Amino acid sequence: MTICAYATFDDRNGDDDERDLALEAWREAGIVGRVERWDDPAVDWSGYDAVVVRSVWDYILRREEFLAWARAVESVTRLLNPYSVLETNTDKTYLRDLDVPVVPTHWSSQDLPDWPEYVVKPAISGGARDTSRTSDRGEARTLAASLEAAGRTPMIQPYLDMVESEGEISLLYFNRRFSHAVRRNPMLAHGMNHEDNARAQLRSPAPDQVELAEKVLAAVPTPLLYARIDLVRLFDGTPAVMEVELTEPYLYLSHEPRAAANLARALGELVRR
Incomplete structure (x- = not known):
């Protein structure tokens, strides 16, 4: 029997509407899925064939703690996606x-390009958190400088119509x-x-x-x-x-009828290889 953890966060509001779709598809593929909070100290991660990182949406506020957890989990079982991927991908300086080709990005509050509109956000963020749109170059500079003052790396990009x-x-x-x-x-x-x-x-x-x-x-x-x-x-x-x-x-699993099954198939391939 293959048993995998679905790693989530303290989701008291039930925001993860893809969880049930994923777990049902896993079950149909012969994979037992159990929901676990990633920061629950009582979980024995070594008891799982794999730990699947899913709705860990609070990591942006606790990135170092999250990465330490990911490193520890990967030392006792398979982590998907792997720690090296998570370490790089959780900071958009990647x-x-x-x-x-990448959307043009300026990484400092100084010498901003002359764009019609700006999008300013921190390099470690998600869901448009702390993200602003402005046509005022001075305001964009001020927003970026405030991120720098807080020890965060700013990203300034043109707003693309x-x-x-x-x-x-x-x-x-x-x-x-x-x-x-x-x-x-x-x-x-x-x-x-x-x-x-x-x-x-x-x-x-x-x-x-x-x-x-x-x-x-x-x-x-x-x-x-x-x-x-x-x-x-x-x-x-x-x-x-x-x-x-x-x-x-x-993952927009509900938008494509085969998507959840595609995910389950991929999980089975990686865990059982």
């Missing part, structure tokens, strides 16, 4: 090292196999609310988007249970990476 027309597209891969893609609503578009942000529509990615996503995946040498590659088109139409989500991404 974008500096990608050898592919294409996210409101073509949208952001997320390509989902399980064990490096393409599962599905969705067009996501832009989180910083004027008039958007939380419910709008959660909506997405299935999309067939264009060939240049698939080529870019798979080039990104090819650069990661370790096993990957899941990967979500978020892309957007630049002003000239070139697809570029917005984020590479390898830690705790929303």
Whole structure:
């Protein structure tokens, strides 16, 4: 019998609406899934064939503690995704090292480029937390400087109008196999609310988007249970990476009928190999 932990956080509000879909698909694939809070000191992680990092959405407030936990878990069982991936991916400065087109990013409050609009956020963040959009260059500089003063690395990017027309597209891969893609609503578009942000529509990615996503995946040498590659088109139409989500991404399992089964199949392949 294969037993895997579904690692989550102290989710008192029940925000993880993908959990039941995933666990049912695991069960149908012959995998027993048990929900565990990642920071519960009473859990014996060595008793699991694998620990799957899922809705650990509070890690951004406790990154060092989270990484220490991940390192400890990986010393006693299989961790998916692996510790080395989590360590790199939880700080968005990894974008500096990608050898592919990336959304232009400035990493300091000094010498900001002259862009029509700016998006300012910290390098360690999630769900648009502490993220601002402004057309005022001085305000963007002030926002970035306040992050620096708090010991955080700022990211300053141009706001790309294409996210409101073509949208952001997320390509989902399980064990490096393409599962599905969705067009996501832009989180910083004027008039958007939380419910709008959660909506997405299935999309067939264009060939240049698939080529870019798979080039990104090819650069990661370790096993990957899941990967979500978020892309957007630049002003000239070139697809570029917005984020590479390898830690705790929303997987849009309910949007594609086969998605949960695809995830379960990938888990079985990695744990039983």
